[in-house]
Amino acid sequence: MEKSVIFAGFGGQGVLFAGQLLAYAAAEEGLYVTWIPSYGPEMRGGTANCTVVVGDEPIGSPLVRNPDIVVAMNLPSADKYEPLVRRGGLLVLNGSLVKRPVQRHDIDVIVIPANDIAESLGSVKLANVVMLGALIGATGLLPLSAIARALAEHLPERHRHLLAANEEALRQGADFAMRMWPEVVAAVSV
Amino acid sequence: MAKTLWKGNEALAEAALRAGVKAFFGYPITPQTELLEYMARRMPELGRVFLQAESELAAINMLYGTACTGTPAMTSSSSPGISLMQEGLSYIAASEVPAVIVDIMRGGPGLGNIQPSQGDYFQVVKSAGHGDYHAIVLAPATVQEAVDLMYISFDLAFKYRHIVIILGDGTLGQMMEPVEMPPFKEVNGGEPPAWALTGAAGRPHRVITSLYLSAERLEALNLHLQEKLARIKENEVRYDTTMVEDAEYLIVAFGTVGRIAQSAVRQARTTGLKVGLFRPITLWPFPERELDALIERVQGVLVVEMNAGQMLEDVQRVVKDRVPVHFLGRMGGIIPLPDDILPALHTLCGLVRSRNGHRVRPVPA
Numbered sequence: 001m002e003k004s005v006i007f008a009g010f011g012g013q014g015v016l017f018a019g020q021l022l023a024y025a026a027a028e029e030g031l032y033v034t035w036i037p038s039y040g041p042e043m044r045g046g047t048a049n050c051t052v053v054v055g056d057e058p059i060g061s062p063l064v065r066n067p068d069i070v071v072a073m074n075l076p077s078a079d080k081y082e083p084l085v086r087r088g089g090l091l092v093l094n095g096s097l098v099k100r101p102v103q104r105h106d107i108d109v110i111v112i113p114a115n116d117i118a119e120s121l122g123s124v125k126l127a128n129v130v131m132l133g134a135l136i137g138a139t140g141l142l143p144l145s146a147i148a149r150a151l152a153e154h155l156p157e158r159h160r161h162l163l164a165a166n167e168e169a170l171r172q173g174a175d176f177a178m179r180m181w182p183e184v185v186a187a188v189s190v
Numbered sequence: 191m192a193k194t195l196w197k198g199n200e201a202l203a204e205a206a207l208r209a210g211v212k213a214f215f216g217y218p219i220t221p222q223t224e225l226l227e228y229m230a231r232r233m234p235e236l237g238r239v240f241l242q243a244e245s246e247l248a249a250i251n252m253l254y255g256t257a258c259t260g261t262p263a264m265t266s267s268s269s270p271g272i273s274l275m276q277e278g279l280s281y282i283a284a285s286e287v288p289a290v291i292v293d294i295m296r297g298g299p300g301l302g303n304i305q306p307s308q309g310d311y312f313q314v315v316k317s318a319g320h321g322d323y324h325a326i327v328l329a330p331a332t333v334q335e336a337v338d339l340m341y342i343s344f345d346l347a348f349k350y351r352h353i354v355i356i357l358g359d360g361t362l363g364q365m366m367e368p369v370e371m372p373p374f375k376e377v378n379g380g381e382p383p384a385w386a387l388t389g390a391a392g393r394p395h396r397v398i399t400s401l402y403l404s405a406e407r408l409e410a411l412n413l414h415l416q417e418k419l420a421r422i423k424e425n426e427v428r429y430d431t432t433m434v435e436d437a438e439y440l441i442v443a444f445g446t447v448g449r450i451a452q453s454a455v456r457q458a459r460t461t462g463l464k465v466g467l468f469r470p471i472t473l474w475p476f477p478e479r480e481l482d483a484l485i486e487r488v489q490g491v492l493v494v495e496m497n498a499g500q501m502l503e504d505v506q507r508v509v510k511d512r513v514p515v516h517f518l519g520r521m522g523g524i525i526p527l528p529d530d531i532l533p534a535l536h537t538l539c540g541l542v543r544s545r546n547g548h549r550v551r552p553v554p555a
Contacts, residue, residue: 020195020366023195023366024195027193027194027195027368032368033195033367033368034365034366034367035195035365035366035367036361036364036365036366037364039220039221039304039360039364058332058452059367059449060449060450060451060452060453060454060455060456060528061449061450061452061453061454061527061528062361062365062367062449062450063361063450063525063527064527064528065527065529066529
Protein backbone atom coordinates (compact mmCIF):
# COMPACT_ATOMS: atom_id res chain seq x y z
CA MET A 1 0.00 0.00 0.00
CA GLU A 2 1.24 3.46 -0.90
CA LYS A 3 -1.01 6.54 -1.13
CA SER A 4 -0.06 10.06 -2.10
CA VAL A 5 -2.04 13.09 -0.98
CA ILE A 6 -1.66 16.73 -1.98
CA PHE A 7 -3.19 19.35 0.32
CA ALA A 8 -3.55 22.72 -1.38
CA GLY A 9 -5.11 26.08 -0.56
CA PHE A 10 -4.45 29.70 0.33
CA GLY A 11 -1.59 30.42 2.68
CA GLY A 12 -3.21 30.68 6.11
CA GLN A 13 -5.83 27.99 5.48
CA GLY A 14 -3.74 25.47 7.34
CA VAL A 15 -3.00 23.09 4.48
CA LEU A 16 0.55 22.44 5.68
CA PHE A 17 -0.72 21.63 9.17
CA ALA A 18 -3.46 19.35 7.82
CA GLY A 19 -0.76 17.44 5.94
CA GLN A 20 1.41 17.29 9.03
CA LEU A 21 -1.47 15.86 11.07
CA LEU A 22 -1.81 13.08 8.52
CA ALA A 23 1.95 12.51 8.62
CA TYR A 24 2.15 12.50 12.42
CA ALA A 25 -0.74 10.06 12.60
CA ALA A 26 0.82 7.78 9.98
CA ALA A 27 4.13 7.76 11.85
CA GLU A 28 2.28 6.95 15.08
CA GLU A 29 0.59 4.06 13.30
CA GLY A 30 4.03 2.69 12.43
CA LEU A 31 3.71 3.45 8.72
CA TYR A 32 6.31 4.98 6.45
CA VAL A 33 5.49 8.57 5.59
CA THR A 34 6.97 11.65 3.95
CA TRP A 35 5.70 15.22 4.21
CA ILE A 36 7.09 17.89 1.97
CA PRO A 37 5.88 21.47 1.55
CA SER A 38 6.18 23.62 -1.51
CA TYR A 39 8.60 26.20 -0.15
CA GLY A 40 9.08 28.62 -3.00
CA PRO A 41 8.98 32.37 -2.43
CA GLU A 42 5.34 32.27 -1.30
CA MET A 43 3.47 35.30 -0.01
CA ARG A 44 0.72 35.60 2.57
CA GLY A 45 -2.58 34.95 0.84
CA GLY A 46 -0.78 33.14 -1.98
CA THR A 47 -1.17 29.42 -2.62
CA ALA A 48 0.44 26.78 -0.44
CA ASN A 49 0.59 23.04 -0.77
CA CYS A 50 2.22 19.99 0.67
CA THR A 51 2.57 16.39 -0.43
CA VAL A 52 2.17 13.47 1.96
CA VAL A 53 3.03 9.93 0.91
CA VAL A 54 1.96 7.12 3.25
CA GLY A 55 2.93 3.50 2.78
CA ASP A 56 3.72 0.21 4.43
CA GLU A 57 7.08 0.04 2.65
CA PRO A 58 9.90 2.60 2.59
CA ILE A 59 8.85 5.63 0.51
CA GLY A 60 10.86 6.25 -2.64
CA SER A 61 9.78 9.50 -4.22
CA PRO A 62 8.28 11.98 -1.72
CA LEU A 63 6.82 13.90 -4.67
CA VAL A 64 4.27 12.80 -7.25
CA ARG A 65 2.89 14.30 -10.42
CA ASN A 66 -0.45 12.46 -10.24
CA PRO A 67 -1.52 12.03 -6.62
CA ASP A 68 -4.03 9.43 -5.48
CA ILE A 69 -5.86 12.07 -3.45
CA VAL A 70 -6.11 15.86 -3.64
CA VAL A 71 -7.58 18.03 -0.91
CA ALA A 72 -8.26 21.42 -2.52
CA MET A 73 -9.33 24.19 -0.15
CA ASN A 74 -9.85 26.96 -2.69
CA LEU A 75 -10.60 27.57 -6.37
CA PRO A 76 -7.03 28.12 -7.64
CA SER A 77 -6.01 24.82 -5.99
CA ALA A 78 -9.00 23.02 -7.49
CA ASP A 79 -8.15 24.42 -10.94
CA LYS A 80 -4.50 23.41 -10.60
CA TYR A 81 -4.89 19.92 -9.13
CA GLU A 82 -8.19 18.55 -10.45
CA PRO A 83 -6.56 17.61 -13.77
CA LEU A 84 -3.67 15.94 -11.94
CA VAL A 85 -5.57 13.49 -9.72
CA ARG A 86 -4.70 9.94 -10.72
CA ARG A 87 -7.50 8.23 -12.64
CA GLY A 88 -9.71 6.47 -10.10
CA GLY A 89 -8.37 8.74 -7.37
CA LEU A 90 -10.20 11.07 -5.02
CA LEU A 91 -10.72 14.84 -5.06
CA VAL A 92 -11.93 16.48 -1.84
CA LEU A 93 -13.20 19.98 -2.61
CA ASN A 94 -14.06 22.82 -0.26
CA GLY A 95 -17.58 23.53 -1.56
CA SER A 96 -17.72 26.77 0.44
CA LEU A 97 -15.14 28.33 -1.89
CA VAL A 98 -15.26 26.18 -5.03
CA LYS A 99 -18.61 26.86 -6.66
CA ARG A 100 -17.90 25.52 -10.13
CA PRO A 101 -18.83 22.00 -11.26
CA VAL A 102 -16.15 19.30 -11.37
CA GLN A 103 -14.87 18.47 -14.88
CA ARG A 104 -13.46 15.01 -14.28
CA HIS A 105 -15.68 11.90 -14.53
CA ASP A 106 -12.96 9.35 -13.87
CA ILE A 107 -12.33 10.21 -10.24
CA ASP A 108 -14.33 10.17 -7.02
CA VAL A 109 -15.28 13.59 -5.72
CA ILE A 110 -16.40 14.86 -2.34
CA VAL A 111 -17.64 18.44 -2.19
CA ILE A 112 -17.86 19.48 1.42
CA PRO A 113 -18.85 22.97 2.66
CA ALA A 114 -15.81 23.05 4.93
CA ASN A 115 -15.86 26.77 5.72
CA ASP A 116 -19.56 26.64 6.63
CA ILE A 117 -19.09 23.62 8.88
CA ALA A 118 -16.03 25.25 10.45
CA GLU A 119 -17.90 28.51 11.10
CA SER A 120 -20.77 26.62 12.70
CA LEU A 121 -18.18 25.21 15.11
CA GLY A 122 -16.87 28.65 15.97
CA SER A 123 -14.00 29.40 13.59
CA VAL A 124 -13.39 29.28 9.86
CA LYS A 125 -9.85 28.24 10.76
CA LEU A 126 -11.16 24.73 11.45
CA ALA A 127 -11.89 24.19 7.74
CA ASN A 128 -8.57 22.39 7.18
CA VAL A 129 -9.41 19.80 9.82
CA VAL A 130 -12.95 19.40 8.41
CA MET A 131 -11.36 18.61 5.03
CA LEU A 132 -8.91 16.17 6.59
CA GLY A 133 -11.83 14.50 8.35
CA ALA A 134 -13.62 14.13 5.02
CA LEU A 135 -10.53 12.54 3.50
CA ILE A 136 -10.29 10.04 6.35
CA GLY A 137 -14.04 9.35 6.29
CA ALA A 138 -13.97 8.63 2.58
CA THR A 139 -10.83 6.50 2.46
CA GLY A 140 -10.17 5.03 5.88
CA LEU A 141 -6.54 5.76 5.08
CA LEU A 142 -5.84 5.93 8.83
CA PRO A 143 -8.06 5.52 11.90
CA LEU A 144 -9.80 8.78 12.82
CA SER A 145 -8.57 8.24 16.38
CA ALA A 146 -4.95 8.44 15.17
CA ILE A 147 -5.61 11.86 13.65
CA ALA A 148 -7.35 12.96 16.85
CA ARG A 149 -4.28 11.90 18.86
CA ALA A 150 -2.02 13.81 16.46
CA LEU A 151 -4.24 16.87 16.98
CA ALA A 152 -4.02 16.59 20.76
CA GLU A 153 -0.26 16.29 20.58
CA HIS A 154 0.63 18.81 17.90
CA LEU A 155 -1.99 21.57 17.98
CA PRO A 156 0.10 24.72 18.57
CA GLU A 157 -0.03 26.18 22.08
CA ARG A 158 -1.81 29.33 20.91
CA HIS A 159 -4.69 27.23 19.49
CA ARG A 160 -4.92 24.92 22.50
CA HIS A 161 -8.32 26.30 23.53
CA LEU A 162 -9.66 25.11 20.16
CA LEU A 163 -8.74 21.44 20.68
CA ALA A 164 -12.29 20.28 21.38
CA ALA A 165 -13.56 22.29 18.39
CA ASN A 166 -10.85 20.73 16.20
CA GLU A 167 -11.86 17.25 17.29
CA GLU A 168 -15.47 18.04 16.46
CA ALA A 169 -14.41 19.45 13.07
CA LEU A 170 -12.55 16.24 12.33
CA ARG A 171 -15.57 14.14 13.28
CA GLN A 172 -18.06 16.23 11.30
CA GLY A 173 -15.83 16.13 8.23
CA ALA A 174 -15.60 12.35 8.45
CA ASP A 175 -19.35 11.99 9.11
CA PHE A 176 -20.14 14.17 6.11
CA ALA A 177 -18.06 11.99 3.79
CA MET A 178 -19.41 8.72 5.16
CA ARG A 179 -23.02 9.91 5.13
CA MET A 180 -23.07 11.51 1.69
CA TRP A 181 -20.90 9.13 -0.26
CA PRO A 182 -21.07 5.66 1.26
CA GLU A 183 -20.25 4.16 -2.15
CA VAL A 184 -16.95 6.06 -2.14
CA VAL A 185 -15.89 4.34 1.03
CA ALA A 186 -16.14 1.08 -0.82
CA ALA A 187 -14.61 2.37 -4.05
CA VAL A 188 -11.48 3.95 -2.63
CA SER A 189 -10.11 0.93 -0.89
CA VAL A 190 -6.84 1.62 0.85
CA MET B 191 13.07 4.00 20.79
CA ALA B 192 9.95 5.20 18.98
CA LYS B 193 10.26 7.03 15.69
CA THR B 194 9.19 10.65 15.62
CA LEU B 195 8.57 12.96 12.69
CA TRP B 196 11.48 15.30 11.96
CA LYS B 197 12.14 17.96 9.37
CA GLY B 198 15.44 17.25 7.59
CA ASN B 199 17.23 20.44 8.64
CA GLU B 200 16.22 20.10 12.28
CA ALA B 201 16.98 16.38 12.31
CA LEU B 202 20.51 17.13 11.06
CA ALA B 203 20.96 19.67 13.84
CA GLU B 204 19.69 17.34 16.57
CA ALA B 205 21.84 14.49 15.22
CA ALA B 206 24.90 16.77 15.36
CA LEU B 207 24.13 17.57 19.01
CA ARG B 208 23.90 13.88 19.76
CA ALA B 209 27.08 13.22 17.80
CA GLY B 210 28.93 15.56 20.18
CA VAL B 211 29.28 18.89 18.35
CA LYS B 212 30.48 21.57 20.78
CA ALA B 213 30.48 24.67 18.57
CA PHE B 214 28.36 25.87 15.64
CA PHE B 215 29.09 28.87 13.44
CA GLY B 216 26.81 29.86 10.61
CA TYR B 217 24.98 32.42 8.58
CA PRO B 218 21.34 31.98 7.53
CA ILE B 219 20.43 30.99 3.98
CA THR B 220 17.38 29.22 2.59
CA PRO B 221 16.80 26.25 2.36
CA GLN B 222 18.97 25.30 5.38
CA THR B 223 18.11 28.08 7.86
CA GLU B 224 16.06 25.81 10.15
CA LEU B 225 19.29 23.97 10.96
CA LEU B 226 20.91 27.19 12.18
CA GLU B 227 17.74 28.27 14.01
CA TYR B 228 17.56 24.94 15.80
CA MET B 229 21.20 25.28 16.84
CA ALA B 230 20.62 28.84 18.03
CA ARG B 231 18.03 27.49 20.46
CA ARG B 232 19.57 24.18 21.51
CA MET B 233 23.31 24.84 21.75
CA PRO B 234 23.02 27.39 24.61
CA GLU B 235 20.58 25.01 26.38
CA LEU B 236 23.34 22.40 26.38
CA GLY B 237 26.03 24.88 27.40
CA ARG B 238 27.64 24.70 23.96
CA VAL B 239 28.64 27.48 21.58
CA PHE B 240 26.33 28.92 18.92
CA LEU B 241 27.59 31.95 17.07
CA GLN B 242 25.92 33.62 14.12
CA ALA B 243 28.75 34.92 12.01
CA GLU B 244 28.64 38.11 9.95
CA SER B 245 29.13 36.08 6.77
CA GLU B 246 29.91 32.59 5.54
CA LEU B 247 33.53 33.66 5.19
CA ALA B 248 33.64 34.46 8.88
CA ALA B 249 31.77 31.28 9.79
CA ILE B 250 34.25 28.96 8.07
CA ASN B 251 37.22 30.74 9.64
CA MET B 252 35.61 30.57 13.10
CA LEU B 253 35.19 26.87 12.44
CA TYR B 254 38.85 26.63 11.37
CA GLY B 255 40.07 28.30 14.55
CA THR B 256 37.86 26.20 16.81
CA ALA B 257 38.86 23.01 15.01
CA CYS B 258 42.53 23.80 15.78
CA THR B 259 41.70 23.41 19.48
CA GLY B 260 40.41 19.87 18.86
CA THR B 261 36.82 20.92 19.56
CA PRO B 262 34.08 19.18 17.51
CA ALA B 263 32.71 22.07 15.46
CA MET B 264 30.59 22.57 12.37
CA THR B 265 28.89 24.99 10.05
CA SER B 266 26.01 24.67 7.62
CA SER B 267 24.98 26.61 4.56
CA SER B 268 23.58 26.34 1.06
CA SER B 269 25.29 26.55 -2.32
CA PRO B 270 26.26 30.27 -2.59
CA GLY B 271 27.40 30.19 1.04
CA ILE B 272 29.54 27.13 0.37
CA SER B 273 31.14 28.98 -2.56
CA LEU B 274 32.18 31.68 -0.08
CA MET B 275 33.74 29.07 2.21
CA GLN B 276 36.11 27.60 -0.36
CA GLU B 277 39.25 29.39 0.85
CA GLY B 278 38.65 28.41 4.46
CA LEU B 279 38.00 24.81 3.47
CA SER B 280 41.36 24.64 1.74
CA TYR B 281 43.16 26.03 4.81
CA ILE B 282 41.36 23.47 6.99
CA ALA B 283 42.37 20.63 4.68
CA ALA B 284 46.01 21.74 4.62
CA SER B 285 46.07 22.24 8.39
CA GLU B 286 44.57 18.78 8.89
CA VAL B 287 41.96 19.76 11.43
CA PRO B 288 38.56 18.04 11.66
CA ALA B 289 35.56 20.01 10.41
CA VAL B 290 31.98 19.10 9.49
CA ILE B 291 30.05 21.15 6.95
CA VAL B 292 26.45 20.68 5.87
CA ASP B 293 25.49 21.89 2.37
CA ILE B 294 21.75 21.91 1.64
CA MET B 295 21.97 22.68 -2.07
CA ARG B 296 19.78 25.20 -3.91
CA GLY B 297 19.42 26.18 -7.55
CA GLY B 298 22.35 27.94 -9.21
CA PRO B 299 24.56 29.27 -10.60
CA GLY B 300 24.67 32.69 -8.97
CA LEU B 301 22.08 33.62 -6.40
CA GLY B 302 19.86 31.23 -8.36
CA ASN B 303 16.81 30.28 -6.34
CA ILE B 304 15.88 28.43 -3.19
CA GLN B 305 14.57 25.27 -4.86
CA PRO B 306 16.36 21.88 -4.63
CA SER B 307 19.39 21.25 -6.82
CA GLN B 308 22.47 19.04 -7.01
CA GLY B 309 24.55 21.66 -8.75
CA ASP B 310 27.26 21.64 -6.06
CA TYR B 311 28.63 18.20 -6.96
CA PHE B 312 31.63 19.67 -8.78
CA GLN B 313 32.49 22.23 -6.12
CA VAL B 314 32.00 19.91 -3.15
CA VAL B 315 33.14 16.55 -4.54
CA LYS B 316 35.85 17.69 -6.93
CA SER B 317 37.23 20.89 -5.49
CA ALA B 318 36.11 21.96 -2.04
CA GLY B 319 38.86 24.61 -2.06
CA HIS B 320 42.11 25.01 -4.01
CA GLY B 321 44.88 22.44 -3.92
CA ASP B 322 45.18 18.67 -4.12
CA TYR B 323 42.65 17.05 -1.85
CA HIS B 324 39.07 15.85 -1.67
CA ALA B 325 36.72 16.27 1.27
CA ILE B 326 34.81 13.23 2.47
CA VAL B 327 31.34 13.79 1.01
CA LEU B 328 28.27 12.02 2.40
CA ALA B 329 24.99 12.23 0.44
CA PRO B 330 21.91 11.08 2.40
CA ALA B 331 18.67 10.25 0.59
CA THR B 332 16.29 10.15 3.57
CA VAL B 333 15.98 12.08 6.81
CA GLN B 334 16.96 8.95 8.76
CA GLU B 335 20.05 8.51 6.64
CA ALA B 336 20.89 12.19 7.14
CA VAL B 337 20.75 11.59 10.89
CA ASP B 338 22.83 8.41 10.68
CA LEU B 339 25.52 10.07 8.54
CA MET B 340 25.58 13.20 10.67
CA TYR B 341 26.08 10.95 13.68
CA ILE B 342 29.30 9.45 12.29
CA SER B 343 30.60 12.59 10.58
CA PHE B 344 32.59 13.93 13.55
CA ASP B 345 34.13 10.51 14.16
CA LEU B 346 35.26 10.43 10.53
CA ALA B 347 36.51 14.01 10.69
CA PHE B 348 38.56 13.30 13.82
CA LYS B 349 39.77 9.90 12.64
CA TYR B 350 41.30 11.40 9.52
CA ARG B 351 41.73 15.01 10.72
CA HIS B 352 39.84 16.01 7.62
CA ILE B 353 36.77 17.77 6.23
CA VAL B 354 33.46 15.91 6.12
CA ILE B 355 30.70 17.49 4.04
CA ILE B 356 27.11 16.32 4.26
CA LEU B 357 25.58 17.10 0.89
CA GLY B 358 21.80 17.32 0.77
CA ASP B 359 19.37 19.48 -1.14
CA GLY B 360 16.36 21.63 -0.37
CA THR B 361 14.05 18.61 -0.54
CA LEU B 362 15.93 16.80 2.20
CA GLY B 363 16.18 19.95 4.30
CA GLN B 364 12.48 20.79 4.08
CA MET B 365 10.80 17.39 4.16
CA MET B 366 9.60 15.52 7.24
CA GLU B 367 10.03 11.80 7.88
CA PRO B 368 9.87 9.48 10.88
CA VAL B 369 13.30 9.24 12.47
CA GLU B 370 14.87 7.26 15.25
CA MET B 371 17.40 9.52 16.98
CA PRO B 372 20.62 7.96 18.30
CA PRO B 373 21.78 8.53 21.90
CA PHE B 374 24.09 11.40 22.95
CA LYS B 375 27.80 10.64 22.66
CA GLU B 376 31.16 12.43 22.83
CA VAL B 377 33.71 12.80 20.05
CA ASN B 378 37.13 11.35 20.92
CA GLY B 379 35.95 10.53 24.45
CA GLY B 380 35.27 14.23 25.03
CA GLU B 381 39.03 14.95 25.14
CA PRO B 382 41.06 17.14 22.76
CA PRO B 383 43.39 15.00 20.60
CA ALA B 384 47.18 15.05 21.08
CA TRP B 385 47.71 17.50 18.20
CA ALA B 386 45.23 20.12 19.44
CA LEU B 387 46.19 23.65 20.44
CA THR B 388 45.14 23.79 24.07
CA GLY B 389 47.68 26.20 25.57
CA ALA B 390 51.37 25.26 25.78
CA ALA B 391 51.79 25.65 29.53
CA GLY B 392 54.32 23.04 30.72
CA ARG B 393 54.84 21.48 27.28
CA PRO B 394 56.52 22.37 23.96
CA HIS B 395 54.28 24.49 21.75
CA ARG B 396 52.50 22.97 18.79
CA VAL B 397 52.03 24.55 15.37
CA ILE B 398 49.04 24.19 13.07
CA THR B 399 49.49 25.98 9.78
CA SER B 400 48.71 25.81 6.10
CA LEU B 401 51.73 27.92 5.11
CA TYR B 402 54.79 26.02 3.89
CA LEU B 403 57.22 28.33 2.11
CA SER B 404 59.68 25.51 1.40
CA ALA B 405 58.73 23.62 -1.77
CA GLU B 406 60.13 20.39 -0.37
CA ARG B 407 58.12 20.67 2.85
CA LEU B 408 54.93 21.56 0.96
CA GLU B 409 55.40 18.60 -1.33
CA ALA B 410 55.95 16.40 1.71
CA LEU B 411 52.64 17.66 3.15
CA ASN B 412 50.93 16.91 -0.16
CA LEU B 413 52.36 13.40 -0.30
CA HIS B 414 51.14 12.84 3.24
CA LEU B 415 47.66 14.13 2.31
CA GLN B 416 47.57 11.85 -0.72
CA GLU B 417 48.48 8.87 1.44
CA LYS B 418 45.67 9.82 3.85
CA LEU B 419 43.17 10.16 1.01
CA ALA B 420 44.19 6.71 -0.25
CA ARG B 421 43.42 5.27 3.19
CA ILE B 422 40.00 6.98 3.18
CA LYS B 423 39.32 5.56 -0.28
CA GLU B 424 40.20 2.12 0.99
CA ASN B 425 38.07 2.24 4.14
CA GLU B 426 35.15 4.63 3.84
CA VAL B 427 33.23 3.85 0.65
CA ARG B 428 29.49 3.66 1.21
CA TYR B 429 26.69 2.95 -1.26
CA ASP B 430 23.25 1.40 -1.52
CA THR B 431 21.66 -0.81 -4.15
CA THR B 432 18.08 -1.73 -5.06
CA MET B 433 17.21 -4.79 -7.14
CA VAL B 434 20.59 -5.02 -8.86
CA GLU B 435 20.90 -8.82 -8.58
CA ASP B 436 19.18 -9.57 -11.90
CA ALA B 437 19.26 -6.05 -13.36
CA GLU B 438 19.83 -5.58 -17.07
CA TYR B 439 19.72 -1.81 -16.77
CA LEU B 440 21.16 0.30 -14.00
CA ILE B 441 20.12 3.72 -12.73
CA VAL B 442 22.82 5.65 -10.90
CA ALA B 443 21.58 8.55 -8.77
CA PHE B 444 22.41 10.10 -5.40
CA GLY B 445 20.58 11.91 -2.61
CA THR B 446 16.99 12.93 -3.22
CA VAL B 447 17.11 11.76 -6.84
CA GLY B 448 18.40 8.42 -5.56
CA ARG B 449 15.21 7.82 -3.61
CA ILE B 450 13.01 9.12 -6.43
CA ALA B 451 14.77 6.68 -8.76
CA GLN B 452 13.85 3.91 -6.33
CA SER B 453 10.17 4.55 -7.14
CA ALA B 454 11.02 4.51 -10.85
CA VAL B 455 12.75 1.14 -10.42
CA ARG B 456 9.67 -0.32 -8.73
CA GLN B 457 7.38 1.04 -11.46
CA ALA B 458 9.64 -0.21 -14.24
CA ARG B 459 9.76 -3.66 -12.63
CA THR B 460 5.94 -3.88 -12.80
CA THR B 461 6.27 -3.57 -16.59
CA GLY B 462 8.84 -6.36 -16.68
CA LEU B 463 11.85 -4.13 -17.25
CA LYS B 464 14.75 -5.44 -15.19
CA VAL B 465 16.13 -2.25 -13.69
CA GLY B 466 18.27 -1.79 -10.62
CA LEU B 467 19.52 1.24 -8.72
CA PHE B 468 23.05 2.07 -7.60
CA ARG B 469 23.11 4.94 -5.12
CA PRO B 470 26.51 6.25 -4.01
CA ILE B 471 26.32 7.43 -0.39
CA THR B 472 29.93 8.61 -0.32
CA LEU B 473 30.36 10.83 -3.37
CA TRP B 474 34.01 11.06 -2.40
CA PRO B 475 35.34 8.46 -2.13
CA PHE B 476 33.17 7.45 -5.11
CA PRO B 477 32.25 3.74 -4.98
CA GLU B 478 34.24 2.93 -8.11
CA ARG B 479 34.99 -0.74 -7.57
CA GLU B 480 31.42 -1.54 -6.56
CA LEU B 481 29.96 0.23 -9.59
CA ASP B 482 32.60 -1.29 -11.84
CA ALA B 483 31.56 -4.81 -10.78
CA LEU B 484 27.93 -4.06 -11.64
CA ILE B 485 28.78 -2.62 -15.06
CA GLU B 486 30.09 -6.05 -16.03
CA ARG B 487 26.56 -7.41 -15.60
CA VAL B 488 24.28 -4.75 -17.10
CA GLN B 489 23.55 -3.63 -20.65
CA GLY B 490 23.15 0.10 -20.08
CA VAL B 491 23.30 2.82 -17.48
CA LEU B 492 21.00 5.79 -16.82
CA VAL B 493 22.37 8.62 -14.67
CA VAL B 494 19.78 10.98 -13.18
CA GLU B 495 20.75 14.19 -11.42
CA MET B 496 19.44 17.65 -10.60
CA ASN B 497 22.25 19.25 -12.58
CA ALA B 498 23.70 19.17 -16.09
CA GLY B 499 25.62 15.94 -15.54
CA GLN B 500 28.21 16.30 -12.79
CA MET B 501 28.32 12.86 -11.16
CA LEU B 502 27.80 11.63 -14.73
CA GLU B 503 31.52 12.24 -15.32
CA ASP B 504 32.47 9.92 -12.47
CA VAL B 505 30.09 7.25 -13.76
CA GLN B 506 31.51 7.54 -17.29
CA ARG B 507 35.02 7.29 -15.83
CA VAL B 508 34.07 3.93 -14.35
CA VAL B 509 31.98 2.62 -17.27
CA LYS B 510 34.70 3.39 -19.85
CA ASP B 511 32.38 2.97 -22.85
CA ARG B 512 31.62 -0.66 -21.99
CA VAL B 513 27.86 -0.01 -22.15
CA PRO B 514 25.76 2.97 -23.26
CA VAL B 515 25.30 5.69 -20.64
CA HIS B 516 22.22 7.88 -20.92
CA PHE B 517 21.65 11.01 -18.84
CA LEU B 518 18.56 12.73 -17.46
CA GLY B 519 19.19 16.04 -15.74
CA ARG B 520 16.89 18.78 -14.52
CA MET B 521 18.13 22.16 -13.34
CA GLY B 522 16.93 25.40 -11.82
CA GLY B 523 15.17 23.69 -8.95
CA ILE B 524 13.08 21.27 -11.01
CA ILE B 525 12.94 17.78 -9.54
CA PRO B 526 12.82 14.80 -11.91
CA LEU B 527 9.92 12.53 -10.90
CA PRO B 528 9.50 8.80 -11.52
CA ASP B 529 7.28 9.70 -14.51
CA ASP B 530 10.27 11.49 -16.06
CA ILE B 531 12.71 8.70 -15.32
CA LEU B 532 10.67 5.95 -17.02
CA PRO B 533 10.81 7.52 -20.52
CA ALA B 534 14.54 8.09 -20.03
CA LEU B 535 14.87 4.39 -19.24
CA HIS B 536 13.07 3.54 -22.47
CA THR B 537 15.45 5.83 -24.36
CA LEU B 538 18.35 3.95 -22.77
CA CYS B 539 16.83 0.64 -23.87
CA GLY B 540 16.70 2.02 -27.41
CA LEU B 541 20.37 3.00 -27.25
CA VAL B 542 21.28 -0.46 -26.02
CA ARG B 543 19.23 -2.13 -28.77
CA SER B 544 20.78 -0.08 -31.55
CA ARG B 545 24.28 -0.68 -30.17
CA ASN B 546 23.66 -4.40 -29.91
CA GLY B 547 22.15 -4.55 -33.41
CA HIS B 548 18.69 -5.21 -31.94
CA ARG B 549 19.82 -8.55 -30.60
CA VAL B 550 18.47 -8.06 -27.09
CA ARG B 551 14.89 -8.80 -26.23
CA PRO B 552 12.43 -5.98 -26.94
CA VAL B 553 11.49 -3.63 -24.15
CA PRO B 554 8.06 -4.35 -22.69
CA ALA B 555 5.57 -1.57 -23.40
